[in-house]
Amino acid sequence: MENVVEVKNLTHYYGKKLVYENLNFNIKRGSIFGLLGKNGTGKTTTINILNGFLKPKAGHCYVFGEDSYNLSPETKAKVGFLIEGHIQYSFMNIKQIEKFYSAFYPKWKKEPYYELMAKLKVTEDQKISRMSCGQRSQVALGLLLAQDSELLILDDYSMGLDAGYRRLFLDYLEEYAKSESKTIFITSHIIQDLEGFLDDCVIMDYNSVLLSMPISEFKERFRKYSFNVNGDKIEMHKDNVVKNFEQIKNKIVIYSFDEIEQIKRYLGQKQIHFSEIKEMPMTLEDAFIGITGKY
């Protein structure tokens, strides 16, 4: 399947502070791709690079085969962009902003925009600056749908939204993506909403990438085990088997891609005397916290 976005060995620093090194991923046409990570792990940095608002220190980023730092107007017309916080021209009202954008996009469809606006309890001459965060998010979403772009890049769509608006946002996006085979690149730090929505994901940590795989594979393979140890102090470290762990008194929880039998063998090799080992059920959010850690 054709890649709409290709990120190759992307490395970026702010001054001397490393954001990440050698980030690699591809986004397939028609897929929904999530870039997940805690705040400050470089999600917005990646979005800025993808949209040509930041020159990376090293590596390349291609959007529809073009270097993202020098996108042609034709390619920009194929990309819808949601800025973190649903930023739009707040001095305009909903009619003015639709009129403004419609001139730039040849495939502009005003129907989905006004359909969404009809659901908001706002008048046509109400300025965006006087709307709630949730209403502003719907204006931004309506404009993206009207633009009818092939690729949607959404930077933290969930920022400032309550659960209802977050759900509404994703429901519309899902409908849009599935019915018209659009590609969506989404970043978020609220993971529970994205369960069942994403196809592929990259999970980022500070300075590094924790994993890159289809979300179904991550959910299927990533496991959480708990067991008890005797009163001795146990020394545990992250490695190829243990991706993360937590210890509260004599109860230990570990996160791993390995099966329970392999974990038992691993603990035996480490001479850890354990009891009552069991696999615990996890939601996507549990898995996310499991791999990224709570801090």
Added chain:
Amino acid sequence: MFASIMYKEWLKIRWTYLGGAVLGVFIVFEIFLNLGQIIEFNKANSVWNYIIFQKYLFYSDFQFLPAFIGLIVGIAQYFPEIQDKRLKLHLHLPMRENNLLLSMVAIGTVLLIIIYSFLLIGLSLVTLIYFPYEILVSLLNTVLPWIVAGFVIYFIAAALFIEIRWARRILIGVIAFAFVSMFYYYMGYDSFNKAIPVFTIIALSLSLLILLSGYRFKRGTK
């Protein structure tokens, strides 16, 4: 597309722009009333003496008006663009980035040309009511540097707002202040007649400064 950008820029600045126009009309009208009063309460030769020999600028209230209008139009147009880095929306529009930035400056410049022309026509009519043509020519030569200063301040405001680093903003501000001060250094008729072509060329070249700030915005925005 350009018409649409014009629409957006107008929505941003229209009240500030119209406010500047009202202020300008008020000042020209005030100059008209003051001049009428001076001529009514003084003899003709006395007025002539003041204006020709003592270099009394009866339109001195106009001096900082173009600069003030250039500044407020610049603030109204570019401040909303840097709030929440909204300029990204503009630069994401399907046009070349340089064309997008220059379109903004071009629209602001044309609006300033309209407002300055309108005020100059008003000032010229006031002058021609009481004085011969030669005084009008002298007035235009004297007022021209102030008009150019208005454009300079507008161009600087554009570059300054879009610039991402405070150190550079301060540097641009200090250089601009020093440059603009030169336009107000001499008070008197025709003081800048020889310098004005050079100043105008420098001022026009400053309209491109936004490209440098835009390049830096694009290269380094967080």
